[in-house]
Amino acid sequence: MYLAPDAEEEEIASAAAQFLAEAMPISRLHATTGAAVIADMDKALRQALGGMGWFALAVPEEDGGSGLSAVEHALFFREVGRQCGPLDVLAQCLAANLFAEAAQRRAVIAGEHGVALLVPDGSGFRLIGSPAAELALHVTSEAAGIYPLDGLRSENRPALDPANSLRVAEALPAPLASLSGTRIWQLGQLGVAAMLVGIAEAALDLIVEYAKVRETFGRKIGAWQAVRHPCADMAVRAEAARAQLWYAAAALKEGRADAAAHLDAAKHLANLAAHGNADTAIQLHGGIGVTDEHDCHLLLKHAMLLARVFGSRRDLLGRLLHARLDD
């Protein structure tokens, strides 16, 4: 029983952190001109990530992946979350785990083909991700399918979260590939929960750093209890969400019967931690917190997007209520 990254796992996490901070820093999301930025994952970034093998951490070695586990998958996406990484990164990664056909799988793993995420919304669909993507992934808790976007009619929508384009589509073509079972859904839940934990941690880091330097009334604001106490509450939220994330990752890795329930709990707690911490970070920063140049609002907006995929609050809590748990 050990519920924290061990030395080898830490190594992968810090390699991911280093790579992502250069290839996909959160600063890419700030508007440099008057126009709104949508910093989708372009082909160059996709191929850079693919070249390092990040899309195939959990894909078996014989299928061209790294043969690692759900745990490394979670560690990677926590770092993706800290940089407000686009949802395409997750969709790409899940597609790499879905494709049975070798050439298609290789193209996704290498970042040759891009994958957006598709979610039903009313009678139509929402597409989240780069307009340059050739494929779209649709996942439910029972099955997952990949659809060609070539020729699909979609309409662009303005996006609150600058990390992803938003489009709507009315009808879907026939799937290129599909896979029944829970694996893709569970890896997706784990990835999103990990991204949300990364956001919760990033928001806490931002305010703690600021509270150590910013002064009001002749003191550092971090010396005032009005700031210290909400920061402590942020730390508690992040800690709880992180502990449950590790539990869920290990449960998935080990194929435990209660993994689904632990993933639902991890996603729910990560939703609360990311949203709560981003909210509090903006407030405690004061005026600077509502400016575009600050990262706080990016964390909030991305958390709001991630809250809506791989289990809404209602879904998660509905399943969790009567879920049975093992020792």
Add this chain to the structure above:
Amino acid sequence: MDLHFSEADVEFRARAREWLKANVPAETRPARGPESARFDRAWQRKLYDHGWAGVAWPKEYGGMGLSGLQQVIWYEEMARAHAPHHINTTYIGLMHAGPTVIARGTEEQKAFHLPRILSGEAIWCQGFSEPNAGSDLAALRTRGVVDGDHIVVTGAKMWTTDAQHADYQELLIRTDPGSERHKGLTWLICDMKLPGIEVRPIRTMLQDEHVNMVFYDEVRIPVADVVGEIGGGWSTAMATLSFERGLGFIGDQLELYERVGRAIDLAGRTRLEDGRLAIEDDGIAQRLASIKADTMAIRAMTLADIAETDRTGIPGPKGSMMKLLVTATHKALSEVVSDILGWDFLEFDGDRSAHPWTYEYLWSWVFSISGGTSEIQREITADRVLGLPKGR
């Protein structure tokens, strides 16, 4: 990262479950009075006689010497078996005084007190807080004057739980009259039968008289009953509190996990005023599920913390965050049960066994105030976990 329990752990869980199933008393604990202490002593004696006493104590002092993980298993099985609540009159002896005597006591003190605590023969209470020294413990003023081989104690202690039942008290006093704050304090074993001690009950919002004021009028305590050094009481007291902030609440942490399941069952058989089952109400169902997720995280945090402590031997600074989360979750659970039970929640006579949910609701403030208030826990977290600039 892994969730494996070793074969020894699995075997231990099976053995604990089986024993508890056969031995948890059928009768409920009396709510108050000497009968309640008698019940606690008898249960502790039973644990002792069957080799289940002192889960966290080293084997050489008669304890079970369990790893942190096995303590988790023990408390999980206690909660599952509806065993008598571990926070009862034996708690201070087992979780505070005993570990402190083990860490800082003399061989004579260990030989005399430890077996008495383990077997339930001796009940202990705590004498740290005072009317003007609660959160700010170092402001305490009860004084002790060394007179030959005795220390003569005069003053008052506050919030002393179970003083009326206790045989001994862990008593923190100021022995250096000119001293301030953390210096000049002494940690004493006080025999509660000594002349000059008066126990005055404080009636609480729980309709009970478990907490007391204790007055000392020139009480003569032998110097041989000092634990640690005269003047070194702060260091001994911090050792005492580190046990509490380490695994002292582990039982409550894990019990919550069990109790949320009971609340969900309750909602599945209790009708609201409009005739629907409480569980059919979306608001209630969602709150229960969200609290269930919190208790899962609390369990994960407990396991993470304990695995770390078992590896390094040093408890991390996360105990304060744990207490904040556990006390908040405890209150949230009580609040949703208040909505499930409706008018029935307002029926209460102070009996924990007869009205457990209302009792726990009222106790939620005791939980978030005693052992360091939530405000103090936030201060500790801001200082030690986040490294924020000191406000004090």
